[in-house]
Structure formats: C-alpha cells, structure tokens
Amino acid sequence: MEDTDRQILLLLAQDGRMSFTDLAKETGLSVSAVHQRVRRLEKRGAIQGFTARLDPDQIGLPLTAFISIKPIDPAADDDAPERLAHLTAIEACHSVAGDENYILKVRVATPADLEELLKQIRSAANVNTRTTIVLSTPYEGRPPQI
Structure with missing residues (x-):
C-alpha cells in the first residue's frame, strides 16, 4: 500500500x-x-464503511462487559457466532486462542439485563461463560497504526 x-x-x-x-x-x-x-x-475493502460512534451512556447502555464462552461439549460444532448473531447486545465477537473459544463484547443498561443476556447466550449456544465487567474505558476505537 x-x-x-x-x-x-x-x-x-x-x-x-x-x-x-x-x-x-x-x-x-x-x-x-x-x-x-x-x-x-x-x-x-480497505475502507469498509463509515459509521457514527455513539456514546453508550447517552443511549442508555452504560454497562459494558466481556464474556468469554466455551462450549459445554468440546465435540460440538463451532457455530456459536451464528447462534448468537440475533442478540443485538453483542457488539463484537472475537475468535480467540486459549481456554475459551470466543470473547464477546456486550453493552447493556443494567446488571439485570446482563444477567438475562448471559442466560440467553448460554441457552442459544450451549456454552459456559466467564464475565468481566468494565469499570471504565480510558480509550477505545483508536485508529490503527498503519
């Protein structure tokens, strides 16, 4: 380039x-x-589109969490992203190396909403979850070093 x-x-x-x-x-x-x-x-495809960055607090989604998922049955199909695509609270889904298969970035309004989302994720994808709640975000969405 x-x-x-x-x-x-x-x-x-x-x-x-x-x-x-x-x-x-x-x-x-x-x-x-x-x-x-x-x-x-x-x-x-170097430019994939243009979007507005929204302030999660201003739009009523102040709680951000990262949810690591791992299938209950290791022999099951690796189709969690497809099974979870309908859950709009999931902002990003990353395939990762390590103990878990995917890490999901989610945004919700309340701890109760997070609890309900966890139930939906477990049920839809037949996975175990491990959740980390974000306390603050000093920076996010920085341009890549190119």
Missing part, C-alpha cells in the same frame, strides 16, 4: 466525515485524485 493511501486511511480513521477538499489539502493531492483513491480503497 502506498504511503499516500495510508495517509488517507489514517485521516479518515481520525475523522470519517473529513471532506475530499480537506483530504486533498492534507495529502497535497487534487480533490479528484483523493476522490479516486478513496473509491479505490473502498473497492479493495
């Missing part, structure tokens, strides 16, 4: 609403050249 493309990706990771004009000023390219590069990066 070219340095200019990396610079465009970094700028957009920091501010996804940056205009093509501002990207052009920052990179020293013309607006049309920046536009072409961004479209090419989208087609390649």
